[in-house]
Amino acid sequence: MAPTVPEKRKAQIRRQATALFQDRGFAATSMRELAAALGVEAASLYSHISSKQELLHDICFRLADEFFGALEIAEHTTNSPIDALRLLIHGHVRVLTTDPAASQVFLAEWRHLAEPALTAFIDRREAYEVRVRALLRRGADAGTLRLPANDERFAALWLLSGLNWLPTWYKPDGKLTADEIAERLTTTLLQGLGG
Amino acid sequence: MAPTVPEKRKAQIRRQATALFQDRGFAATSMRELAAALGVEAASLYSHISSKQELLHDICFRLADEFFGALEIAEHTTNSPIDALRLLIHGHVRVLTTDPAASQVFLAEWRHLAEPALTAFIDRREAYEVRVRALLRRGADAGTLRLPANDERFAALWLLSGLNWLPTWYKPDGKLTADEIAERLTTTLLQGLGG
């Protein structure tokens, strides 16, 4: 009846699945490969999980929750749009660097979700972007942000694309901490590369 | 003996394959799906191509050539690093917008290349980034660019990530032309979002 012990093995499977989905892709990863990586036969996995889809679903929606958490902190801890933007970047970067593998699966493999999870995922992602746009809009209206062509949609894409590329090159053993990376990204984002 | 007629059909197959690889991914696209999209049986494809790998290879390396072409123009038409950067962005955006589907395959599906093409591809990509970094370095040394932490590696990632996210949202029927997008990106990149 203890839920912690069964969670252990399931967590191991999820971690290994995350790693494999990340570097081979969901579709190119077989349950037999996943099992082999855990030193087990493929059929044995089904004592712990119900399907391959469930693994992808768990990874994608857990990360979605974390990104939403970071967004909500940014929205609720300050009234200053620029401080909120800083908080958003720091939170976003912390999620990305805490589990880069899961982040990459979240960013790149979500399209392999089956319905109805796929639609739910897309809706959540859109809701996230809407709120980021609103945050940028507030900054532009207050005069503390200068959006290109006054277009918060464009600015939001620019912001998120700059952040979301991070897990493709981030190495956890690198010299920079998550906060240092976030600081650099914030500076670069706000000031640009112009001399 | 006329090489143009057989090329026609092969080009159709390549275009359809590009579209399918883009929205399902290489591994999740079967030759039977590709054939069905062309109104043909799977086996018939092999009169025109030699393998599924060949399709991926052609797409990835053609795009690599185009990106390198844009880079070379940027390197050779001006001595001003900042003008070269502008040219690079415009060229890069033009490639991305001219064939967004192929661009997304290039950016997202290259990892499914088989050896030795995979290693060759990675090497080319690295060579590309090295040259972009050199371009940014020159700008920083000349004082016309201000790189975050004076790190051209970081700046290059920032630049390319901002550009490479474009094909995920770009719609060819949108209001913005490729040059308008490139101008906005250039402005945003150089000036940032700071008010």
Place this chain on the structure above:
DNA sequence: TTAATTTGCTAACGACTGTTAGGCAAGCGA
């Protein structure tokens, strides 16, 4: 010790994978 739970196994299912072999019909230049 007994009972229940967890974890894994072998074997197999039906479906699907990329690809090949071999043939047939239409359109072509000679």
Place this chain on the structure above:
DNA sequence: TCGCTTGCCTAACAGTCGTTAGCAAATTAA
């Protein structure tokens, strides 16, 4: 009309896919 090429077909190959059934060993709880 002949022969050749192009384009597509059916049939099949050997292998892999996710998943289920049924059973056994190990671990844990009472």
